[in-house]
Amino acid sequence: MLTKRIIPCLDIKNGRTVKGVNFVDLRDAGDPVALAKQYADQGADELVFLDITATLEARATTLEMVLHVAEQVNIPFTVGGGISSVEHVDALLKNGADKVSINSSAVKRPELVNELADKFGSQCVVVAIDAKQIDDEWFVHLAGGTIPTDIKLFEWAKEVEDRGAGEILFTSMNHDGTKGGFANEALAKLSELLNIPIIASGGAGQVQHFIDTFEKGKSDAALAASVFHFGEIPIPELKKQLKANHIEVRI
Amino acid sequence: MKLVIINYGAGNIKSIQFAFNRLGYDALLSNDPEEIKSADKVIFPGVGEASSAMKMLKESGLDKLIPTLKQPVLGICLGMQLMCLHTEEGDTAGLGIFQTKVKRFSNDVKVPQMGWNVIKELKSDLFKGIKDKEYMYLVHSFYAEHCNETIAATDYEINYASALQHENFYGTQFHPEKSGKEGAKILKNFLEL
Numbered sequence A: 001m002l003t004k005r006i007i008p009c010l011d012i013k014n015g016r017t018v019k020g021v022n023f024v025d026l027r028d029a030g031d032p033v034a035l036a037k038q039y040a041d042q043g044a045d046e047l048v049f050l051d052i053t054a055t056l057e058a059r060a061t062t063l064e065m066v067l068h069v070a071e072q073v074n075i076p077f078t079v080g081g082g083i084s085s086v087e088h089v090d091a092l093l094k095n096g097a098d099k100v101s102i103n104s105s106a107v108k109r110p111e112l113v114n115e116l117a118d119k120f121g122s123q124c125v126v127v128a129i130d131a132k133q134i135d136d137e138w139f140v141h142l143a144g145g146t147i148p149t150d151i152k153l154f155e156w157a158k159e160v161e162d163r164g165a166g167e168i169l170f171t172s173m174n175h176d177g178t179k180g181g182f183a184n185e186a187l188a189k190l191s192e193l194l195n196i197p198i199i200a201s202g203g204a205g206q207v208q209h210f211i212d213t214f215e216k217g218k219s220d221a222a223l224a225a226s227v228f229h230f231g232e233i234p235i236p237e238l239k240k241q242l243k244a245n246h247i248e249v250r251i
Numbered sequence B: 001m002k003l004v005i006i007n008y009g010a011g012n013i014k015s016i017q018f019a020f021n022r023l024g025y026d027a028l029l030s031n032d033p034e035e036i037k038s039a040d041k042v043i044f045p046g047v048g049e050a051s052s053a054m055k056m057l058k059e060s061g062l063d064k065l066i067p068t069l070k071q072p073v074l075g076i077c078l079g080m081q082l083m084c085l086h087t088e089e090g091d092t093a094g095l096g097i098f099q100t101k102v103k104r105f106s107n108d109v110k111v112p113q114m115g116w117n118v119i120k121e122l123k124s125d126l127f128k129g130i131k132d133k134e135y136m137y138l139v140h141s142f143y144a145e146h147c148n149e150t151i152a153a154t155d156y157e158i159n160y161a162s163a164l165q166h167e168n169f170y171g172t173q174f175h176p177e178k179s180g181k182e183g184a185k186i187l188k189n190f191l192e193l
Helices: A032-042 A057-070 A088-095 A104-108 A111-120 A153-163 A185-191 A207-215 A234-246 B014-024 B031-038 B052-060 B060-066 B078-082 B180-191
Strands: A005-013 A047-052 A077-080 A099-100 A123-134 A137-142 A146-150 A167-172 A198-201 A221-224 B003-006 B026-030 B041-044 B073-076 B100-106 B115-121 B134-140 B142-144 B149-154 B158-166 B169-172
Touching: A005 A032, A005 A198, A005 A234, A032 A047, A032 A057, A047 A057, A057 A077, A057 A088, A057 A198, A057 B158, A077 A123, A077 B169, A088 A099, A088 A111, A099 A111, A099 A221, A104 A111, A104 A137, A111 A123, A111 A153, A111 B060, A123 A153, A137 A153, A137 A234, A137 B041, A146 A198, A153 A167, A153 A221, A167 A185, A185 A207, A207 A234, B003 B031, B014 B180, B026 B031, B031 B060, B041 B078, B052 B060, B052 B078, B052 B169, B073 B078, B078 B169, B115 B149, B134 B180, B142 B158
Parallel strands: A005 A047, A005 A221, A047 A077, A077 A099, A099 A123, A123 A167, A167 A198, A198 A221, B003 B026, B003 B041, B041 B073, B073 B169
Antiparallel strands: A123 A137, A137 A146, B100 B142, B115 B134, B149 B158, B158 B169
């Protein structure tokens, strides 16, 4: 049976991981390669690197980092952040990234999803959607959730699926950072509406939240950052508990 | 050992090259028939869409060369699918090495299948030291139907062939290069065939 995936997300700036990472046995917590290897050894199913580098010049550093991760890490990884062209994706994939994640650039120019799916295949195109629930309606937000739009979440998700997205990474702005659980109602609706895998993001605080998002939210994968980085939920323990709750995971 | 990865424009061959590097082997990327013919082991990768991949193979004459190879050849993912008789993806005729057809999963399940699933009923030296129901990483919308050449099976919507073998030709639907330590073991087994 296909298992549910656990995905740590690493923020990258100028080729280094940012947002403190609290791994006692890592000599350099800022080294994305060392961190990625550690997560792979702990049983992470995939990794997501989110590039928050602001300048174009620094992009070369990120490309180099991608190459080093591909060299040393034996599980799949996605790279996202500031990707807006076929050429950029080509370079990332050539350096060994398995998938790319696009967000604002897809909203600004939806054809990008078609172009990437046609050229590289749907399997490597993840569309990340940040949305906020306002009066019972979910609206897509851009630029890390700071810019609201009048685009409705479910319509947009369906559109990107039709355009060739292979996967949706959905972050609820209402839940992100709260550690109060994932947006399971919206996630379940996405899963029913679409026929591609849905990754839940935003709100992980306890093991129960992961159980809930797989059961109630019908999520195919769950992504989290701080609970993993700070060792609040060790991945082996998380997977053990998921298994004990009859959720199929790779151990 | 001379190890060649067929480079015909299909994506993500870097991962395969790096996976062999981690095992201590250099792999040459090439589409030169002489290089490929003289290799001890050949990897036939593939990520992307079947009909355009087949078109690229034909343009370089590799479609004629690959079925004539005598050394162990390992097709991965789309590489394996293209070694079959036919694939529904783009209604594409394959190389006809494996006597089976490739079909699309129905929309009763999420497509692509993406993630870790088990391989079972293992039947080849390729899987020496791999336990039955080991997890491998898969990402695909099309699957090979079972045939006499099935050497591993996986369940997703139906029970299908997740690996095939015909004489010196091997194919895996999963990505051993992305399947952690156990995946690396399979690549090592291939090198030791």
